[in-house]
Amino acid sequence: MAADTTRAFRAHFPSAMSTSSSNSGLSADSLQLVKLLSAERLAPLLALTQGYPAAIDLHLDMLRLGGALMTITGVIEIALRNSICDRLAQHWGSPDWLNTQLPSFQWHASEKEKIRQAETNARRAMFAKLTPATRAALKKQVNATPASAHASSLGLQEHLHVSSGQVIAQLTLFSGSACIRKTTTSDFGVPL
Structure with missing residues (x-):
C-alpha cells in the first residue's frame, strides 16, 4: 500500500523527487509541493534529511504511519466501547441500560442530552444504510x-x-466515559 501511495504521488508530481539544475536545486513539482505543504511544515523534516525530496518522502511516510495508527486506535476504541457496554449491560441486568431507569441514580441533564444526540446520530447512521x-x-x-x-x-x-x-458507538469516549463513570460508581463509591 505504501508503494502504491508513493507511485500515485510520483505519477501526479513526476519530477518532485528529483532535483533540477536551477538555483534552488528543486524541480518545479518539488517547489509546488513545498509551497502546498509549507516550508514551515517541512522545516523539521528537512533538518533530518538531505533535502526537500527526502523531506517530502519522510512527510509521506509519517502520513502513512499516522493512518495506520489511527486504524489501530479505532479498533481499540471500538473494542473498549463494546466491552464497557457489555459489562454495564451485565451489571445492570439490562441490554438497554442507557435508557432504563436504573436504581439509585439519575443522569444529569447534560448527560441526557449527549445520550439523546447519540441516539439521533445512531438513527441517522442506520437510516443512511437502508x-x-x-x-x-x-x-x-x-x-x-x-x-x-x-x-x-x-x-x-x-x-x-x-x-x-x-448509541455508545456514537458517544465520544469523553462523554461516554462520564456516563460510564457515573454508572459504575454511584452505588458502590468505587469503580467496578
Missing part, C-alpha cells in the same frame, strides 16, 4: 406523508430502534 426499498417499506409502515424529503427522513428515523451499543 436500501430505497427498505425506506419505502418503513414509510408505508409508519404511513408518513410529510411535505419535504428532509422532514420525511427525520420522521422515519424516529421510528428506527437503535441498540445501546449503537
